Amino acid sequence: MSERPPVVLIGPMGAGKTRIGKRVARILGTGFVDTDRMIVAEHGPIADIFDTLGEPHFRALERDAVARALRGSDVVALGGGAVLDADTRAALAGERVVLVTVAPEAVAPRLRDGRRPLVRNGLADWERIYAERRPIYEQLARLTVDTSHRPIDAVAQEVAEWSKTAA
Ligand SMILES: Nc1ncnc2c1ncn2[C@@H]1O[C@H](COP(=O)(O)OP(=O)(O)O)[C@@H](O)[C@H]1O
Numbered sequence: 390m391s392e393r394p395p396v397v398l399i400g401p402m403g404a405g406k407t408r409i410g411k412r413v414a415r416i417l418g419t420g421f422v423d424t425d426r427m428i429v430a431e432h433g434p435i436a437d438i439f440d441t442l443g444e445p446h447f448r449a450l451e452r453d454a455v456a457r458a459l460r461g462s463d464v465v466a467l468g469g470g471a472v473l474d475a476d477t478r479a480a481l482a483g484e485r486v487v488l489v490t491v492a493p494e495a496v497a498p499r500l501r502d503g504r505r506p507l508v509r510n511g512l513a514d515w516e517r518i519y520a521e522r523r524p525i526y527e528q529l530a531r532l533t534v535d536t537s538h539r540p541i542d543a544v545a546q547e548v549a550e551w552s553k554t555a556a
């Protein structure tokens with residue numbers, strides 16, 4: 390566990406935050422935390438939380454998970470909507486925040502596993518949600534990497550190298 394604030398991956402659903410975060414941590418030889426995985430471990434599948442308790446309840450669980458993850462983790466992948474929370478945005482300001490992006494045509498096959506309740510009705514919803522959040526992502530990010538046409542390993546390597554030089 391590191392004394393410095395973590396490297397934090399943000400960005401739209403299916404961009405690769407979870408996969409890349411895990412690889413970055415492996416390259417750096419450090420720990421990794423995914424806030425969605427914390428929520429699933431503690432409260433069950435995300436789709437079930439949305440269906441039974443609603444999105445506001447999920448966001449409250451997420452806010453709590455993010456606050457814990459940011460304390461003392463090395464690499465953290467957030468869920469795509471975590472930055473909607475003002476406390477989370479304040480905590481991320483000026484930190485080593487990486488925006489992971491992807492083009493609609495590349496993300497479409499990645500969203501078909503049915504685990505993301507907000508995009509059950511298809512790509513148009515993904516595009517609308519991304520457009521709404523894009524200004525927030527871009528304001529917070531100090532590095533942007535696109536995963537549409539590059540293998541996960543190459544992107545992870547770039548993020549790991551950058552994280553060593555970023556104060
Ligand atoms: N170049 C790539 N970079 C990142 N993820 C990719 C890439 N190509 C395919 N994927 C796939 O995209 C899916 C979504 O990745 P995930 O890390 O869960 O995204 P997020 O956490 O941003 O929602 C995974 O199944 C992953 O294997």
Ligand SMILES: O=C(O)C1=C[C@@H](OP(=O)(O)O)[C@@H](O)[C@H](O)C1
Nearest residue numbers: 401402403425468469470505506
């Ligand atoms: O963008 C969002 O609002 C969400 C993104 C998901 O995480 P990923 O971005 O890792 O898919 C997950 O937190 C939930 O389905 C809601």
Ligand SMILES: [Mg+2]
Nearest residue numbers: 406407425468
């Ligand atoms: Mg994820």
